[in-house]
Amino acid sequence: MKREDFVPDVIWVRRADGWMVPLSRAENPEEWLRIVNDGDAVVTQADDGTNEYDGRGIIPTSSSSAPSVMAEMLELLDVTVGTDVLEIGTGTGYNAALLAERAAPGHVTTMEIDPTIAAHARQALERTGYPVTVITGDGTRGYLERAPYDRVMATASALWVPYAWVEQTRPGGRIVLPLVGGFGRGAFLRLTVDRNGSAQGRFHGGASFMRLRNQRDDEALWEISDTADAEATTTGLFPREPFTDFEAAFALGARLPGWVTGERNDSDGRTILLMSHFDSGSWATVTSGTDGHKVYHYGPRRLWEELEAAYEWWTGTGRPDHSRFGLTITPEAQTFWLDTPEQLVSSQ
Numbered sequence: 361m362k363r364e365d366f367v368p369d370v371i372w373v374r375r376a377d378g379w380m381v382p383l384s385r386a387e388n389p390e391e392w393l394r395i396v397n398d399g400d401a402v403v404t405q406a407d408d409g410t411n412e413y414d415g416r417g418i419i420p421t422s423s424s425s426a427p428s429v430m431a432e433m434l435e436l437l438d439v440t441v442g443t444d445v446l447e448i449g450t451g452t453g454y455n456a457a458l459l460a461e462r463a464a465p466g467h468v469t470t471m472e473i474d475p476t477i478a479a480h481a482r483q484a485l486e487r488t489g490y491p492v493t494v495i496t497g498d499g500t501r502g503y504l505e506r507a508p509y510d511r512v513m514a515t516a517s518a519l520w521v522p523y524a525w526v527e528q529t530r531p532g533g534r535i536v537l538p539l540v541g542g543f544g545r546g547a548f549l550r551l552t553v554d555r556n557g558s559a560q561g562r563f564h565g566g567a568s569f570m571r572l573r574n575q576r577d578d579e580a581l582w583e584i585s586d587t588a589d590a591e592a593t594t595t596g597l598f599p600r601e602p603f604t605d606f607e608a609a610f611a612l613g614a615r616l617p618g619w620v621t622g623e624r625n626d627s628d629g630r631t632i633l634l635m636s637h638f639d640s641g642s643w644a645t646v647t648s649g650t651d652g653h654k655v656y657h658y659g660p661r662r663l664w665e666e667l668e669a670a671y672e673w674w675t676g677t678g679r680p681d682h683s684r685f686g687l688t689i690t691p692e693a694q695t696f697w698l699d700t701p702e703q704l705v706s707s708q
């Protein structure tokens with residue numbers, strides 16, 4: 361089985377000016393094949409296929425993941441002959457074919473939210489002879505009709521784990537997914553489901569994946585546009601680490617669930633840090649300056665102060681890295697912990 365049998369004839373490549381543009385196999389077969397065999401992720405859809413920017417694209421919304429990353433996930437998942445698997449995020453269908461090779465015919469179900477992408481994958485799987493059930497639909501609901509599963513795997517990243525995946529997995533079964541917090545950094549989470557309807561597990565290697573369509577949260581930052589109603593203060597502390605350092609950003613994502621953060625430049629070219637807590641409608645911005653850093657707060661929660669406290673917690677606990685964190689899912693809550701489930705980091 362070859363990756364090129366699954367990647368569509370038109371892929372997207374990033375130009376030096378930042379735009380993505382399509383590259384067609386028919387027009388440039390050597391370059392198409394070079395990219396597909398290069399070992400990196402290959403972008404197969406931009407901007408949800410909307411063609412909003414007249415033939416150019418900004419945001420990758422489907423891809424064939426890098427083969428080394430797929431191998432890492434498959435190892436965490438551990439599929440053997442006869443294992444019933446549900447994959448969320450069919451994409452090209454290549455990973456579903458790899459699952460089918462391990463699980464044996466008839467044991468793999470894969471779900472894709474985008475009908476055009478699902479149709480392409482279905483055809484590619486049929487053409488290459490892999491008997492996989494491709495369902496067009498929202499994978500965060502799981503697929504009850506073929507449950508229970510021994511393994512559930514998501515190849516799009518989640519902010520929180522949909523409880524349906526736990527409910528539809530047999531006791532002792534595993535769930536593997538990239539979990540990416542509100543500070544934009546994430547890692548592979550491997551959960552084991554128990555007999556009481558809970559799942560628990562730890563984080564493994566760092567993971568950067570496009571977000572599940574229905575868990576995108578960046579709109580919360582677009583609302584941060586007008587500082588007129590916001591309260592202005594200054595701060596002496598300016599921890600940039602949560603925005604630049606992988607481990608800090610991962611830990612703060614765990615400590616501050618329900619946040620979304622980002623950056624933009626002001627008219628003088630200075631970087632403004634943005635943070636929003638969507639449930640409470642609170643946000644804050646911070647701009648670095650020579651005579652103190654300017655903070656604007658809006659809404660019931662004082663997010664910058666919460667971020668400073670979370671940062672102090674992280675440095676005060678010895679800057680733990682992502683592999684020391686774990687997560688427990690119950691029907692009621694998603695709880696992060698440090699080292700052991702008793703050491704609570706946050707619950708949501």
Ligand SMILES: C[S@@+](CC[C@H](N)C(=O)[O-])C[C@H]1O[C@@H](n2cnc3c(N)ncnc32)[C@H](O)[C@@H]1O
Binds near residue numbers: 451
């Ligand atoms: C990184 S790609 C998957 C790569 C794929 N496994 C492969 O081997 O090519 C992520 C895919 O998840 C899909 N997706 C996003 N949100 C989804 C959802 N809620 N349910 C099902 N699929 C979803 C996207 O449309 C995209 O095709």
